[in-house]
Amino acid sequence: MHRDGGETWLAYTHYEPDELETALYELIDTEAISIDWPTKDTADGMELTLFGEDAALRQLIAGIPDELDVTLERTGEYQPAMDDPAEQLTDRQQEIVQAAIAAGYYDIPRGTTQRDLATDLGLSQRTIGEHLRRAEAKIIQSVVV
Structure with a gap:
């Protein structure tokens, strides 16, 4: 958002996920899991926070395609980002x-x-x-x- 002379301007972007990202989002959609938006693009790839029941998260991780290199950073009690x-x-x-x-x-x-x-x-x-x-x-x- 840019503020200039009392007017507010908003910019919107449209992002098309690639085939592997689409597969991951579809897999997440089939489980009782939610994404804590926004996701972050890092030098190592995409970083996202998922929350849901333990069993659903385990099932999701087990079902991730081999083409996706996934690193589980940590698990624990869900705490919303303090960015808000x-x-x-x-x-x-x-x-x-x-x-x-x-x-x-x-x-x-x-x-x-x-x-x-x-x-x-x-x-x-x-x-x-x-x-x-x-x-x-x-x-x-x-x-x-």
Whole structure:
């Protein structure tokens, strides 16, 4: 995304997987397994995170065609990637930020105030302000730093 002069531009790409990648995606589709998007292209190939039941994952790995060189990096409890800044917010912060977005707090011009949010959520304006500032600080620091 590129921001210039207040306008936002988005670029989309269309990717056609090769025959082996297609075979892998089809194999994943037949199992009770999901991909934690996005996948990553690395110097060594494609890196992806799969999650699902142990038995389904074992069956998937056993069924991978020999033409695909697969390395199992690690297994364990599924933990979503922390690349999403919203994942760093507490449940309460997420709730208040979502309410603020829905009410137009982040629109230009603002569609609501902290006072209105406080009334709608049954909280003090100070509590709303503090939750929003802490959430905003976490998000900004995770994106900029």
